[in-house]
Amino acid sequence: MRIAILGAGLSGLVLAEQLQDCAELVLFDKSHGVGGRMATRRADDFAFDHGAQFFTARSKAFRRFLLPLVETGVIAQWEPRVLTLAAGEKPYKRDWFEPHYVAVPGMTALCKALAEPHVLQLECCVTGITPVEHAGIRKWQLMTSAGPAGEPFDWVLSTLPAPKMQMLFEDHLHTFPFDVQQSLAEVVLSPCFALMLGFAAPLSLSFDAARIKHPVLDWVSVNNSKPGRSASTALVLHSSASWARENTDNEKDWVAEQMLAAFQSVLPATLPAPQLQVLHRWMYASVEQPLEHSSVLQTGVRLGFCGDWCTGSSVEAAFTSAMHLAAQLKTQL
Numbered sequence: 001m002r003i004a005i006l007g008a009g010l011s012g013l014v015l016a017e018q019l020q021d022c023a024e025l026v027l028f029d030k031s032h033g034v035g036g037r038m039a040t041r042r043a044d045d046f047a048f049d050h051g052a053q054f055f056t057a058r059s060k061a062f063r064r065f066l067l068p069l070v071e072t073g074v075i076a077q078w079e080p081r082v083l084t085l086a087a088g089e090k091p092y093k094r095d096w097f098e099p100h101y102v103a104v105p106g107m108t109a110l111c112k113a114l115a116e117p118h119v120l121q122l123e124c125c126v127t128g129i130t131p132v133e134h135a136g137i138r139k140w141q142l143m144t145s146a147g148p149a150g151e152p153f154d155w156v157l158s159t160l161p162a163p164k165m166q167m168l169f170e171d172h173l174h175t176f177p178f179d180v181q182q183s184l185a186e187v188v189l190s191p192c193f194a195l196m197l198g199f200a201a202p203l204s205l206s207f208d209a210a211r212i213k214h215p216v217l218d219w220v221s222v223n224n225s226k227p228g229r230s231a232s233t234a235l236v237l238h239s240s241a242s243w244a245r246e247n248t249d250n251e252k253d254w255v256a257e258q259m260l261a262a263f264q265s266v267l268p269a270t271l272p273a274p275q276l277q278v279l280h281r282w283m284y285a286s287v288e289q290p291l292e293h294s295s296v297l298q299t300g301v302r303l304g305f306c307g308d309w310c311t312g313s314s315v316e317a318a319f320t321s322a323m324h325l326a327a328q329l330k331t332q333l
């Protein structure tokens, strides 16, 4: 039994962990590394978690899953000083009433640890799936940016963002239940710009993370305040979803300039010029309208999909969705 898992973010890797004793697995990801939106960018001496900032663990299942990772130091709690910032308003303190976790030394570390035992095809964008007869059995041939992906697979499980999954599964979605097709049409994912700023010297800031009340910006974190990071001062700014949507196709330099100006407007003192400035655009950063199905498995055609966007917009939602799909599939293997 061969299973292709598309995407090596948290969803794909949790699927792999759950199914490893049941089948031969191959994970495909278009990026050069694992982690998806749990991403860390390194440049010079700076490191930036420019996707997911932290995660919470509300379900028993997720806490159980994280426990050995906490014990081995792959995961640690982050206890930042958190403020809300707004132009012309006094900053106010935000209290976090539950543990907030990060991977160490960067957000990708969690997925790197989970990926160790698995067969990965990285820098391998899946571009199509075609049904084929193989030894009298119907299977799936995967097409990738590097050509056909070897032997056909019995099952294909996607953890890609909804629009990409829909494109890949397009010719086969009519075999899925009607309510799934209807709900898929209603899924809304939002973009986000991440501006990474590296500074030559420490900044004197009264926060390690802040929600920002501004039409352009939503969030800032002092990345080096997270446990196990390098000391170099590294800030991550996230745009608001609505502003990112309005400006998706604008010049990167202009976008960075607007974000920096917005950040400056909520600070009490002038920010020094950054030594390093990098902008990243996330096309599918967060989930405005989820699918409202924990995951979907179509046993007739042997296709399935999961991902954070099935139920929520968080690392925990990705975990929960992948666990749900794995449990459904195990009853079929």
Ligand SMILES: Cc1cc2nc3c(=O)[nH]c(=O)nc-3n(C[C@H](O)[C@H](O)[C@H](O)COP(=O)(O)OP(=O)(O)OC[C@H]3O[C@@H](n4cnc5c(N)ncnc54)[C@H](O)[C@@H]3O)c2cc1C
Pocket (backbone or CB within 6 Å): 006, 007, 008, 009, 010, 011, 012, 028, 029, 030, 031, 034, 035, 036, 037, 038, 050, 051, 052, 053, 054, 055, 056, 124, 125, 126, 127, 159, 160, 161, 164, 192, 194, 238, 282, 284, 285, 286, 306, 307, 308, 309, 313, 314, 315, 316, 317, 318
């Ligand atoms: C800016 C930002 C801030 C966030 N902040 C938080 C936060 O603070 N807390 C929190 O809990 N969550 C946060 N999230 C959300 C969190 O990162 C996601 O919920 C979680 O990482 C989703 O995991 P996933 O495996 O479902 O999807 P992804 O991580 O998106 O994985 C999908 C994978 O599919 C790959 N892929 C896509 N197309 C193809 C293709 N055609 N072929 C092969 N591979 C492909 C991608 O490269 C990617 O690795 C944030 C996300 C972003 C972007």
